[in-house]
Amino acid sequence: MTVPHLSDLAGAAGFALVALWPWLSGRRSLLAGQGASAAAFALHYLLIGATTGAALSGLSVLQVATAWPDDRPRWCRALYVATAPLLAVLAASTWAGWPSACAATGMVLATAARWCRSALLLRALFLLAGACWVAHDLLTGSTFGLAADLLCMAGLVYGALRDRRAPVVA
Numbered sequence: 001m002t003v004p005h006l007s008d009l010a011g012a013a014g015f016a017l018v019a020l021w022p023w024l025s026g027r028r029s030l031l032a033g034q035g036a037s038a039a040a041f042a043l044h045y046l047l048i049g050a051t052t053g054a055a056l057s058g059l060s061v062l063q064v065a066t067a068w069p070d071d072r073p074r075w076c077r078a079l080y081v082a083t084a085p086l087l088a089v090l091a092a093s094t095w096a097g098w099p100s101a102c103a104a105t106g107m108v109l110a111t112a113a114r115w116c117r118s119a120l121l122l123r124a125l126f127l128l129a130g131a132c133w134v135a136h137d138l139l140t141g142s143t144f145g146l147a148a149d150l151l152c153m154a155g156l157v158y159g160a161l162r163d164r165r166a167p168v169v170a
Contacts, residue, residue, distance in 0.1 A: 007047035011144025014040030018148035022126075022155030025163065027119050028068065034114075034126075035064030041145060050140040052100035053133075055090040056107040059083060060114075067114040080115060087111065099139040106132030119163060123156045130156070 004012075014037050021033020038060035045053035066080040091104040106129040113125030130153040137145035 005047075007044055008144070010040050010044035010047060011142065011148075014044055015144050015148040015151070018152045019155075022123070022152050022159050025119075025159075027117065027122065028070075030119060030122060031064050031067060031114065035061050037148070038064070041148070044144060045140070045142065048140065048142060050096075050099060050103075050136070050142060051094040052091055052096055052103045053136055053140060053142075053145070055094050056087065056103050059087060059090060059107065060110060063111060063114045084111065099136050102132045102136035102139065106130070106136065120160055123160045127153055127156045 017037035109129035
């Protein structure tokens with residue numbers, strides 16, 4: 001019997017978290033699940049050598065923390081805005097061609113999504129970001145990332161349709 005590699009364990013944990021978070025309701029629940037899955041994938045990508053994916057997944061965790069408050073104090077806004085140039089620095093310093101371009105584009109879209117107050121717009125932007133991360137996963141050979149991103153995209157579509165049909169209770 002073989003022992004799973006740590007990258008596989010991190011990828012499996014990330015996959016399990018991704019299987020859950022898109023199905024949640026409410027902005028904060030979506031953000032919490034997304035942050036937890038990003039942390040697991042940061043470790044997975046680091047261990048398989050996809051350094052841009054690792055760095056930008058780690059940055060996702062910081063973004064979730066700063067986007068968390070509903071009232072968004074000034075310091076949260078400032079810190080969140082500061083992640084945009086940090087995203088560029090991280091992408092440039094870990095540049096590996098197309099995989100980095102895909103991860104960076106996905107992260108730009110996810111950055112916009114995390115700041116949304118609307119769950120529907122958050123889901124739509126994460127869906128576009130997911131397509132970029134699918135390309136990254138194909139290019140880096142991350143089976144767990146690919147499976148997680150495809151599942152996440154399906155969950156985002158389902159959640160948007162579910163929320164759209166939900167009756168409004170006054």
